[in-house]
Amino acid sequence: MTDTLLEVEDVHAYYGDSHVLEGVTLDVNEGEVVALVGRNGVGKTTTLRSIMQLTPPRKGSVRYRGTELAGLRTHEVADRGLGWIPEDRRMFSQLTVEENIRVAVPDAENVSAGLERAFETFSDLRDHRKQKAGSLSGGQQQMLAIARGLVGENDLLLVDEPSEGLAPLIVEAVADALTAAAAETTLLLVEQNLPLALDLADRFYVLDHGTVVDSGETANVSADDERLRRYLSA
Numbered sequence: 375m376t377d378t379l380l381e382v383e384d385v386h387a388y389y390g391d392s393h394v395l396e397g398v399t400l401d402v403n404e405g406e407v408v409a410l411v412g413r414n415g416v417g418k419t420t421t422l423r424s425i426m427q428l429t430p431p432r433k434g435s436v437r438y439r440g441t442e443l444a445g446l447r448t449h450e451v452a453d454r455g456l457g458w459i460p461e462d463r464r465m466f467s468q469l470t471v472e473e474n475i476r477v478a479v480p481d482a483e484n485v486s487a488g489l490e491r492a493f494e495t496f497s498d499l500r501d502h503r504k505q506k507a508g509s510l511s512g513g514q515q516q517m518l519a520i521a522r523g524l525v526g527e528n529d530l531l532l533v534d535e536p537s538e539g540l541a542p543l544i545v546e547a548v549a550d551a552l553t554a555a556a557a558e559t560t561l562l563l564v565e566q567n568l569p570l571a572l573d574l575a576d577r578f579y580v581l582d583h584g585t586v587v588d589s590g591e592t593a594n595v596s597a598d599d600e601r602l603r604r605y606l607s608a
């Protein structure tokens with residue numbers, strides 16, 4: 375039996391008068407990797423923001439373990455175990471890698487265990503533990519952002535465009551990092567790189583003009599299927 379962790383139902387969201395999400399419905403089961411794909415500007419980031427209540431839905435429901443999140447503050451959503459890794463990989467650039475991981479561990483007593491867990495999973499970060507985060511390469515920063523999400527004791531990580539702006543070789547390293555993360559937690563991944571998204575995810579949703587236009591199991595599609603390409607080519 376699968377346990378549904380997250381249920382997004384008929385979510386509508388706006389920026390001012392601009393109606394950006396026009397009824398998004400999707401779900402994520404415990405332990406899954408789910409990819410949300412689609413062209414630029416179709417509302418992928420806004421979907422993640424709506425789940426976190428950063429852009430609160432004006433209509434619709436976001437349930438996490440059966441509890442309604444709509445109406446909560448973002449920190450209350452985070453307290454329930456949802457982690458958000460935004461596109462800009464937000465971190466403390468003046469702090470070292472180690473300090474960035476330390477401050478992401480919610481419980482002070484668990485800091486050593488959190489550090490060990492992060493360095494076990496991402497050995498590259500161990501090698502750079504004393505380096506300021508702002509001086510890391512883009513790929514290393516993405517790894518640090520994922521590590522911070524993991525040690526944050528999140529049961530669901532929302533990851534926005536992890537491969538964006540990274541060279542192909544670095545994308546491979548980030549993909550490995552996400553695979554390692556997926557072994558420990560549930561992931562909802564926004565990703566424009568379709569082959570990567572299909573490779574990592576168990577299931578996918580295609581978003582177009584603020585609504586889900588296709589979904590399925592990644593095992594049943596390939597990145598050059600016309601079914602997907604028509605929604606994804608520019």
Ligand SMILES: Nc1ncnc2c1ncn2[C@@H]1O[C@H](COP(=O)(O)OP(=O)(O)OP(=O)(O)O)[C@@H](O)[C@H]1O
Nearest residue numbers: 389390392394412413414415416417418419420421
């Ligand atoms: N803060 C904002 N204020 C007004 N409009 C916004 C804001 N953020 C995004 N939008 C608009 O909302 C729409 C959806 O944006 P969103 O970032 O969710 O799309 P996306 O699918 O994640 O695309 P991208 O990959 O380009 O981030 C776009 O038309 C965008 O211009």
